[in-house]
Amino acid sequence: MAITVTIATFMELLDTSIANVALPHIAGGLGRSFDEATWILTTYLVANAVVLPMSAWLSRVFGRKNYYMGCVVLFTLSSLLCGTAPTLPIMLIARILQGIGGGGLAPVEQAILVDTFPPAKRASAFALYTVAIVTAPAVGPVVGGWITDNFNWRWCFFINIPVGLLSLFMTNRFVRDPDSFAEERKTARTPEGKLNIDATGIALIAIGSAALEVLLDRGQLDDWFGSTFICSMLVIALTCLVTAVIWELNEKDPVIDFRLLGNRNFAISNVFFFLFSVGLFASTTLIPQILQSLYGYRAIDAGLVLGPGAGVITLLAPVGAVLVQKGIVRPKYLMFLAISFAGYSFLYYSHLNLDTDYGHWAFARALQGFGYAFFFVPLTVIAYSELRPDQNNKASSLTNFFRNWGGSFGIAFATTLAERRSNFHQARLGENLPASSTLLQETVQSLTLYLQQHGLSPVDAAHKATAMVGRMFNAQVQILAYMDCFYAIGVLTLVLAPLALYTRNFKIDPDASPGH
Template identity: 35%
Template sequence: MATAKATLPPLQGAVLAIGAVSVSLATFMNVLDSSIANVAIPTIAGDLGVSANQGTWVITSFAVSNAIAIPLTGWLSQRFGQVRLFLASTLLFVFASFLCGTAQSIEMLIAFRVLQGAVAGPMIPMSQSLLLASFPRAKAGTAMAVWSVTTLVAPVVGPILGGWISDNYSWPWIFYINVPLGILAAYSTWTIYHKRETVTKKLPVDTIGLSLLVLWIAALQIMLDKGRELDWFNSAQIVALAAIAIVGLVFFLIWERNEKHPIVDLSLFRNRNFTGGVIALSLGYGAFFGNVVILPLWLQTQIAYTATLAGLTMAPVGLFAIMLSPFVGRNIHRVDARIVATCGFLIFALVLYMRSLFTSGVDNWTVMLPAYIQGFAMAMFFTPLSMLMFSGLKPEQIPAASGLSNFVRVLCGGFGSSIATTAWDNRSALHHSQLMENANPYNPIYTDNMDSLRQLGFSADQANAVFERTLSVEASTLGANDIFYFSSMMFLVLILAIWSTKPVHGKHAAVDAGGTH
């Protein structure tokens, strides 16, 4: 993309520092919002009178609309300019955040989250572009290190902040907090960058491709979220949604293959490195994000954790990630990126296997230990997989490849959370029915427990209620264990995708990857 920035000198001194902080602050706000709601879901669901599973729509609606908006970023930046697009995206995000805080029903909140995700689409790609243009070319790695730290800190701060706000104030403040942050980021960014706008030009937009994209993704997401509630394919609505998703996807693929200016450049998948890297990154991120949603839900709804405590137990994941990511970024070109990524996936598998052994009586240290270890995996996740994806691509292919890989990754994150919560519900119901089969007068363990409760002064109805609650907690714990175990095995299988690549080694490959992390 031809830009005016290519002829402008890098920023220097205090101006560079302020510009980097300003752009990073907006990125921080965006990433924060993808995690801050996770621990607040039970509170939001209870306040709006819906189940916790229905409350997860607050997360998936943001992720899916965000994914759909990402492929438009390239066209929008050329049509309106990178600086104007970044500022407009930031200010609209602030407005949508305010609307989310004012929502009086789950339907209103989901609608405003869809808006919030859509306007947030260009923020992260544009923040990368502005940062890279601000630093000298030789310090591109430093620019991406600054960007990476903000994207790693935000998921750590998000659960803690979301839990603390939910426990001490009210859930709308997890959205209102974006208002001052966003206004400050927009003002300081405009002050630094308004004279560094890029050249704009009119380009055709693939309206048919975009319409088909929205159609099949929306149909698939609604099917995943509403499936259990409507008894899956016993419902005509679910069958219709599945048909729309399949037909829409087929027509979308056919159209994009023949479109001169496609919204998604599918030809990139002819490159084995890009394909293998995207599969590993996107499916790995989907498994990771699904578990990030499940864990705080399980802790709060079954193990009686407060939102604050649930957030704190997830916080350690960022400790080693923040410490190690700059080291990995500086030295990744010295080793085979496949080895580093494989180590990351093995650690993810170990962490999830450890969680699959949780019991309903788990102590806080046992919950937190995997989170500390997971920080190592996070540091070995994005950087080596980015190197693998972009290795061997031509420089002019990098922007489209970056947009496509981010689109698939964010989309898989939204689908992953929906699939994980639905699977958890189904596995919990299965374990509940299996445990209930043993709750009969012929089982001495059952009769002894009921006798003990009655001796403590419980009536028959009270004893049954206590037993049912205990059974539900055990069933939900076993269901969560199943999700953790399956995700652990999934990371092991995805190592095959990593080794399907044949990266171009050396300094050139590292620079390409560093500029598109």
């Protein structure tokens, strides 16, 4: 069961990171600029963000299994449309449809796992889920780089088709809605059979989520608050989302049940769902960028650096599940230790430099993977520890709501901070290394002499030596900025780690039935 419902989520997360790597090739293939092609990412994320919080309500309306299979069908067909798109407008329409389909997969999968497995076995189910959501973004750049280097960018979308068909077959055979969910489905309709639609809540959340996603995804490209467009998105997002929270708290059957955050364990868990995605997506974005721009790695080589982290999680996540299930370690203590270790891994990243080789980068990623391997399983168990079975569906939408926004904030934070710190270090290094610097002049002269000895004329050698020093200067500025990003994420992670200790203790009953 766990493998069945994890396949489609793995496919959706894999496709997101593949598209990022292939974007320059897609822009060239469609005859558009790179800036125009970035809307291929934005449209998907916006559609995904709009649908994700509504997945609990939609699954009640259509039935969880039916809705899940419908999402897989839509994602698969829109992947085919993406792969065959002849123009950018058609590609954007296909990506919107793909985002709508992909947005419902993770929340429904998580709800299925919670309702299918009793508390004593949930840890094992979520160990597999952990492997999927962490491994997919990591292997995506590797797969995307290999496909674009050896085939055509369109195959980045075509590979979803067989996976989608396999997911549909297995879901149809092995997944069913639990009996308790039949009662929950009745709440989606009035006694007269009409749908209970929280139209105001849906509209506010959809518009607010869309505006916030555009703000985060386009902010750095459009100079943040120097852009009237970005400022408008901020006003719309804040107005709609704040109003939505107030509205939903007073709604009898809200599309997002924010009242669940009144439960201490659930509320703290969502802080860590957000933090988890901030660290995962920020690092998964930064590392390939650093290795390709500063170390000259190919896309596939940069992606391979992420592999050890995924491998460690694959091996150790089941161990974390056993520790939780057998009661060897209380979930909150395991989560505290794991998130502390993940925070330390970011501090380890922050001490790397331009001379760091592949082995040290891979080791740093393995350290991060070690922390996450023991983090997500106890986190998920704690999140659902005090919820009633009828709350699981809405809870899964809310946890994925925070996890999704954590990823968006993480990417926006990392790219923006890297740019800001790059400007800072450029100014500081420039102050300490003026053109009149003896060290600078000696370096240029030494390089000029070296180039002359290798056949360049004195004039050409001088120009090239100056350019080489400039590139070294810029590389040093950029690596310092990137290391600041890792340091900031590490400090944030370590500061929040003790919050895990404030979750309430609970007992895992090995004889409990599913959902209890």
